Amino acid sequence: xxxxxxxxxxxxxxxxxxxxxxxxxxxxxxxxxxxxxxxxxxxxxxxxxxxxxxxxxxxxxxxxxxxxxxxxxxxxxxxxxxxxxxxxxxxxxxxxxxxxxxxxxxxxxxxxxxxxxxxxxxxxxxxxxxxxxxxxxxxxxxxxxxxxxxxxxxxxxxxxxxxxxxxxxxxxxxxxxxxxxxxxx
Amino acid sequence: xxxxxxxxxxxxxxxxxxxxxxxxxxxxxxxxxxxxxxxxxxxxxxxxxxxxxxxxxxxxxxxxxxxxxxxxxxxxxxxxxxxxxxxxxxxxxxxxxxxxxxxxxxxxxxxxxxxxxxxxxxxxxxxxxxxxxxxxxxxxxxxxxxxxxxxxxxxxxxxxxxxxxxxxxxxxxxxxxxxxxxxxxxxxxxxxxxxxxxxxxxxxxxxxxxxxxxxxxxxxxxxxxxxxxxxxxxxxxxxxxxxxxxxxxxxxxxxxx
Numbered sequence: 394x395x396x397x398x399x400x401x402x403x404x405x406x407x408x409x410x411x412x413x414x415x416x417x418x419x420x421x422x423x424x425x426x427x428x429x430x431x432x433x434x435x436x437x438x439x440x441x442x443x444x445x446x447x448x449x450x451x452x453x454x455x456x457x458x459x460x461x462x463x464x465x466x467x468x469x470x471x472x473x474x475x476x477x478x479x480x481x482x483x484x485x486x487x488x489x490x491x492x493x494x495x496x497x498x499x500x501x502x503x504x505x506x507x508x509x510x511x512x513x514x515x516x517x518x519x520x521x522x523x524x525x526x527x528x529x530x531x532x533x534x535x536x537x538x539x540x541x542x543x544x545x546x547x548x549x550x551x552x553x554x555x556x557x558x559x560x561x562x563x564x565x566x567x568x569x570x571x572x573x574x575x576x577x578x
Numbered sequence: 579x580x581x582x583x584x585x586x587x588x589x590x591x592x593x594x595x596x597x598x599x600x601x602x603x604x605x606x607x608x609x610x611x612x613x614x615x616x617x618x619x620x621x622x623x624x625x626x627x628x629x630x631x632x633x634x635x636x637x638x639x640x641x642x643x644x645x646x647x648x649x650x651x652x653x654x655x656x657x658x659x660x661x662x663x664x665x666x667x668x669x670x671x672x673x674x675x676x677x678x679x680x681x682x683x684x685x686x687x688x689x690x691x692x693x694x695x696x697x698x699x700x701x702x703x704x705x706x707x708x709x710x711x712x713x714x715x716x717x718x719x720x721x722x723x724x725x726x727x728x729x730x731x732x733x734x735x736x737x738x739x740x741x742x743x744x745x746x747x748x749x750x751x752x753x754x755x756x757x758x759x760x761x762x763x764x765x766x767x768x769x770x771x772x773x774x775x776x777x778x779x780x781x782x783x784x785x786x787x788x789x790x791x792x793x794x795x796x797x798x799x800x801x802x803x804x805x806x807x808x809x810x811x812x813x814x815x816x817x818x819x820x821x822x823x824x825x826x827x828x829x830x831x832x833x834x835x
Contacts, residue, residue: 445834451810453801454621458808460815460832475806475817476829493629493636496618498652500629500636507638507647509655521653527660528638528645538641 418571422550423536427559433503434520436487436562437510442468442480454494457481464488464539464563467501469515484510484518487563490539504537505561525560536564541578550575618652624799624810625669625759632672633693639663639670639679648694658694674715676743685720687743702738702746716741717749717783719767721757733757735769737784749784759799761807766824768807770797775809777824792818792826 445468449461458472466486470478488504498521499510506525510518534554535541541549543566553574554561620631628639636655638645642665647655666682677696679686684703688696702720720736735757737750755772762768767778767786773795778786796812807818807826814833818826 445814445832448810448812448814448834450624450626450799451801451808451815452621452623452627453803453808455619457621458815459621460810470832472817475808475819478817478830478832491623491628491638493623493627493631494621495631495636495649496620496652498649500631500647500655502628502638507645507655509653511653522655524647524655524657527657528640 419568420550420571421544421566422552422569422572422575423540423544423564424552424567424569425536425554425558425561426563426565428562429559430523432562433505433508433523433560436485437508437518437520438485439516439518440483440485443483449490450492452492452494459492459494461490461492463490464504464543467492481515484512484515486510488537488539504540504563535574535576538578540564541576546578548575548577618649622801622803624801625671625761626799628668628670630670630672630677632677633690635690635693637670637672637677637690637696639667641665641667643667644670644677644679644688644696646694646696661688661696661698678718685718685738685746687740687746689743700744700746702748714740714762714783717780718746719760719762719769719780719786721754721760721769721771723757735778735786737786739784750786752786758797761800761802763802763805763807763820763824766820768800768802770794770800770809773797775800775807775826777826779824789824 445460447463449463452459456473458470458478460468462468466484466489468483469481471481472478486501486503489501492499492501497513499512501508506523507528508520509522511521512518536551550572551574552569552572630637634649636647636649642663644661644663646658648658649655663679663686664681667679669680671678675689675691677688677690684701686701687699689699690696718738718740720738722732722734724733733754733756735752735754736748739747739749757769757771760769765779765781767780769776773793774791775794775797776791777789779789780786794809794811794816797809799810801808805820807820809816814831816831817829819829820826
């Protein structure tokens, strides 16, 4: 009986300690933004040209020059005269870092999957396919490196993904109670 | 030497000799700015790319895997398979029947003769790699870089004989400052290195000779095609024309806000 009593005390002490830690210690970490495939399709859209902010990778397709805006999408330039490239527009692709194009179909990563976009009409791009069944496996468990690299720390905390909440559309940087999940980078 | 360099974090950059030049005769070139082949019209990425299109297939290098998609219907890529590569995969480059992957354990070569099913061919493990891989029929130019996320290392440009894809052999290694992406225009090799675009003459492929340098703060990758060089840096994108002697003349700058 005495043992059970002590166990009970110990349990209370332990739980108190844990609660205290969780409520008091806050960190800047990454939080998944959940949604559906429809949300993904509607997030892909053409907008007016924007100025470059965080310059990513580049891709040349015919007389077009594409410049990635890290994790946001691609700037499209008419580069038929390389001494005077003209901004055409900006295609929003959340989480995007890489693209490749074949026959006016653009393949782009979104961190959460591989999207195919019909760019025949640059003013009205359309999502024709979205693949995440295979490629998404790594990133349903953790934020992709392109996102974790935005946090200047060897230890990157993130809210543990919960598949029951939907697809992960993107990751936000937020102050949060210290979560269980983290990555050493 | 091989053991000592094992822990060096590297950038592998293999540049295909014919891939980038306008007078390319490579029938499988994926490097011209809008190559038209049996596989349709595709574009050109830089040496830091994780996507490459070859032989009517899209190859995607994620952190640890290679994914293969058929582009038979370009609007709807069909998953073929995925291959575990180990951790720290950074870049992918294709030429002809091979794809080259830069990983933290070395450069991997896969045979895509059967495009929907890449087959492991060989690995160049004597260095630990970090970033780009671009390749050439016979020679690979490999940059090794120190610093984040590449931990402790050297800064070098290695030349690797890959004429036998099953047995890559290092044939030279040059001291560099902090090299990242690179590209090739005929016998001119351009390497982004610590705020400069360095031009090397590789007429003798095993002995790259520095010819001149063009200052560009933070330059991290280049695309070379049709006697033009496009350089990307934290403040924007510069475009240059390439003279016969390889000298760069600035054509334009797209500046960030």
